[in-house]
């Protein structure tokens with residue numbers, strides 16, 4: 035087999051020295067500690083193997099070294115010693131692909147990728163089922179089998195409807211990271227901190243690949259984990275963390291990688307979308323549908339993470355980092371959930387040609403990074419208006435590709451497991467790459483763009499007392515704040531004597547609308563807090 039040019043990416047420095055020492059290679063340990071360039075290191079290695087004569091070492095930039103026709107090196111059979119110190123990645127140009135992990139992978143390419151699974155709930159159970167059901171297909175696609183070596187969860191006695199006898203059960207979840215017979219760890223426990231984070235850190239520290247579906251952990255610690263993966267020259271993969279089975283992470287990281295992304299936004303929480311679209315279809319009120327969603331298993335017993343927009347905000351912060359090349363900044367997401375959306379809002383939206391969706395919206399401009407999760411009025415002609423039930427959808431707008439729409443099942447055993455296993459297939463193939471599409475040091479730290487600088491139209495709904503002067507008070511507050519009203523609808527008095535007033539504003543600065551609402555705060559004319567929804571333009 036002739037390989038053509040091969041690019042090698044070497045791990046150098048303290049970690050390589052440590053590994054070299056562990057592998058008993060004094061030459062490597064010394065040179066790695068000295069921090070010599072990857073090229074020198076490789077040249078030295080080749081010398082050590084007596085291969086230099088056969089190798090034509092070409093261009094070297096930083097950690098990248100081009101070897102013209104690396105065939106002899108791969109044919110020596112002496113290369114396994116290079117594996118641990120280097121954890122190199124190799125990519126054949128003009129020849130077949132060699133996976134990340136470089137020479138070490140020469141050995142493992144034909145061996146199974148050995149994984150440990152932590153968490154055997156909805157997603158973990160789904161992963162075991164999928165790996166078993168599609169084993170042959172996965173092996174053909176990945177180039178090698180994916181073998182579950184060990185599993186762990188909280189309660190060993192729990193009946194999960196899966197035969198676990200084929201796998202070694204481990205009580206101490208964190209110990210999965212340090213097993214010699216494990217190449218990659220799959221974390222499906224959940225929670226931003228605690229055992230999931232402990233396991234994630236330990237796994238990457240060991241230089242093993244990590245797959246996770248844990249958006250909460252990534253939103254809070256994604257930057258640190260990406261840095262740890264980079265340091266160890268290993269993979270951090272998280273396709274399932276955003277929009278479940280929808281391959282939007284890959285879409286942004288790879289498919290749209292050539293574009294400057296202008297906006298990324300979408301329907302990111304299936305529970306909220308189920309509630310809103312069921313309200314839309316039935317005319318029933320929020321609390322009623324929430325109870326139904328809980329009974330159907332679409333909403334948790336404690337639904338606050340979903341309906342208060344936190345879950346969508348976790349996902350948005352991950353998407354924004356990938357889309358704009360910025361450091362994850364979950365704390366900067368402005369979050370409003372759907373608790374205060376009433377049936378009348380949905381009905382008014384329909385009358386005005388809109389549908390209500392909880393939209394996570396991200397944009398980066400001269401003012402900084404803007405991230406907001408908020409109930410929005412979506413025009414009927416917009417793709418997000420047609421995302422119904424528990425589906426998720428993400429819109430990515432790139433400067434060359436235009437608008438991309440990623441849509442599908444954002445949760446559930448099958449779709450989420452599909453994304454987790456896709457990540458494992460990538461790892462088995464050696465397709466690593468930086469977690470957030472660029473090296474951590476290249477991720478910009480942007481300030482938060484103030485919402486007030488934004489322009490747009492807004493929907494406002496007031497529940498007011500049925501008495502003279504109220505309408506004048508509201509319109510005066512708008513006028514004084516500089517808000518121009520495009521339309522105003524007043525509905526007749528309800529049984530309790532309250533009146534519904536709905537306004538749509540003309541395009542204008544958002545700060546003016548916020549200012550008008552501040553002026554009205556505490557007014558005895560208002561019988562409840564007003565509802566503000568931003569209007570998404572086509």
Ligand SMILES: NC(=O)c1ccc[n+]([C@@H]2O[C@H](COP(=O)([O-])OP(=O)(O)OC[C@H]3O[C@@H](n4cnc5c(N)ncnc54)[C@H](OP(=O)(O)O)[C@@H]3O)[C@@H](O)[C@H]2O)c1
Nearest residue numbers: 153154155156157187188189222223224229247248445446
């Ligand atoms: N469910 C979805 O549709 C979906 C979609 C996208 C992403 N995700 C993400 O995927 C992850 C898993 O979600 P899930 O729905 O599968 O959760 P789940 O059904 O609640 O399962 C969690 C699993 O973690 C185990 N676990 C909990 N605490 C543990 C601990 N201290 N030590 C060891 N194991 C522990 C549990 O063990 P026991 O079974 O013994 O209690 C259970 O097997 C989360 O990060 C979630 O956000 C889920």
